[in-house]
Amino acid sequence: MTDTSAPLRKDAARNRQRLLDAATELFATQGLGVTLNDIAHHAGVGVGTAYRRFANKEELIEALFEERFREVADAAQRALADPDAWTAFVTFFERYLQMQLQDRGLTELVTNAPVRHEKVNRMRTEIAPMITEIVERAKRDGHLRTDIEATDIIFMTIGLTAVMDRTRQVAPDYYLRLFDVYLDGFRAEPSKRTALRVPPLTVDQTHEVTTKS
Amino acid sequence: MTDTSAPLRKDAARNRQRLLDAATELFATQGLGVTLNDIAHHAGVGVGTAYRRFANKEELIEALFEERFREVADAAQRALADPDAWTAFVTFFERYLQMQLQDRGLTELVTNAPVRHEKVNRMRTEIAPMITEIVERAKRDGHLRTDIEATDIIFMTIGLTAVMDRTRQVAPDYYLRLFDVYLDGFRAEPSKRTALRVPPLTVDQTHEVTTKS
DNA sequence: GAAAAGCGGATAGTATCAATCCGCTTCGTG
DNA sequence: CACGAAGCGGATTGATACTATCCGCTTTTC
Numbered sequence: 120m121t122d123t124s125a126p127l128r129k130d131a132a133r134n135r136q137r138l139l140d141a142a143t144e145l146f147a148t149q150g151l152g153v154t155l156n157d158i159a160h161h162a163g164v165g166v167g168t169a170y171r172r173f174a175n176k177e178e179l180i181e182a183l184f185e186e187r188f189r190e191v192a193d194a195a196q197r198a199l200a201d202p203d204a205w206t207a208f209v210t211f212f213e214r215y216l217q218m219q220l221q222d223r224g225l226t227e228l229v230t231n232a233p234v235r236h237e238k239v240n241r242m243r244t245e246i247a248p249m250i251t252e253i254v255e256r257a258k259r260d261g262h263l264r265t266d267i268e269a270t271d272i273i274f275m276t277i278g279l280t281a282v283m284d285r286t287r288q289v290a291p292d293y294y295l296r297l298f299d300v301y302l303d304g305f306r307a308e309p310s311k312r313t314a315l316r317v318p319p320l321t322v323d324q325t326h327e328v329t330t331k332s
Numbered sequence: 333m334t335d336t337s338a339p340l341r342k343d344a345a346r347n348r349q350r351l352l353d354a355a356t357e358l359f360a361t362q363g364l365g366v367t368l369n370d371i372a373h374h375a376g377v378g379v380g381t382a383y384r385r386f387a388n389k390e391e392l393i394e395a396l397f398e399e400r401f402r403e404v405a406d407a408a409q410r411a412l413a414d415p416d417a418w419t420a421f422v423t424f425f426e427r428y429l430q431m432q433l434q435d436r437g438l439t440e441l442v443t444n445a446p447v448r449h450e451k452v453n454r455m456r457t458e459i460a461p462m463i464t465e466i467v468e469r470a471k472r473d474g475h476l477r478t479d480i481e482a483t484d485i486i487f488m489t490i491g492l493t494a495v496m497d498r499t500r501q502v503a504p505d506y507y508l509r510l511f512d513v514y515l516d517g518f519r520a521e522p523s524k525r526t527a528l529r530v531p532p533l534t535v536d537q538t539h540e541v542t543t544k545s
Numbered sequence: 546g547a548a549a550a551g552c553g554g555a556t557a558g559t560a561t562c563a564a565t566c567c568g569c570t571t572c573g574t575g
Numbered sequence: 576c577a578c579g580a581a582g583c584g585g586a587t588t589g590a591t592a593c594t595a596t597c598c599g600c601t602t603t604t605c
Contacts, residue, residue: 546605547604547605548603548605549602549605550601550602550603550604551600551601551602551603552600552602553598553599553601555596555597555598556595556596556597557594557595557596557597558594558596559593559594559595560591560592560593560594561590561592562589563588564587564588564589565587565589566586566588567585567586568584569582569583570582570583570584571583573578573581574577574579574580575577
């Protein structure tokens, strides 16, 4: 990526990697709101070191998330290669949601990408047509009801990630329950329902996650 | 509410009302994050005046939202009085979501009430059993599938308000489209589907609402 | 072993917001 | 109508949170 000129000194290269690792972890667990200072301390290096390697947080985000988006694109590619359009549809969105469960930063970027992130926006516009095709294929195939558009599926994921963010601590997989309900609403043949895979939250759990501090 | 002792001077009473009106509007349109300074300026009074009437923002929130929650409780009460359990179910949640569409502050309080708001929490625990009963009644009645719990419906609303928050500027009613899909997934008799009431968002609209600043 | 490269973290700069204080204005009662 | 009480405005202080730099010291490299 950045190998122009200056070959880094051994300790500097090691610290750079530590910073990337720390940033990956913190973006995933806390979201993109973490500061470069947080990242530096978590990496066990001084703040100065962080700022010498990366001018600011944006640069770090661009460096790390191109790879994440690449994974999404790969999953979409694989879905398009699957001969079964409905399985492909379900599997892709499950995978997509799971990636977001494991990386809050990814969710923030897909639901709310600041325009300044060129790379991120380029990846988004690369992925969008693949998602549309996954959806259209499931419709053509007769498994997905035809009055649903790809944009609806996108908003479904936005809603589900909001639920995910609340329930993550208490029942990380809960969102799959609502995803199953959505699938039952999306299916062209409504009688082909399957059982919900995960249990509901109890009233106490619900109360807990809707009450702060 | 606060009529203990001191009858306010005429100008003071007028300013107090202006502050309440401004707060109502700003909480509804911007959410609870607005500052007392914002509210004071929007009311056309000085900051000092705001702080003389209300010790802090919390006090103002308590004063205003007890009424809002009362409206939710009333809607639930009316739903429980409706002889048709499914209509009651659909109508209540539509009304509940619409109230949230019109008041971001309400959404913030129901999805994330800070524990310090005693009144708000009291109202929430007053409303919760009514919601449970609306859901249970629809199940007993044979219209709502029996593997769904009231907590699932709560999380549905949390997801839908997240969608609402993104689409409000571009197509305020869009969330109803996903609500309809949910209803199709929730119905005990899946063949009784109805058409989606609102159109999808275009790709451009979707791109617009998932891109910031 | 000397120069270059890198390091740490104290610190300066910036922004946002809560809350107060006090000189001035308005109210309303005698 | 005058005068004391009540109210007013908003500049200002203080707290918090974060960004980014600077410089004396350390490590690497040749």
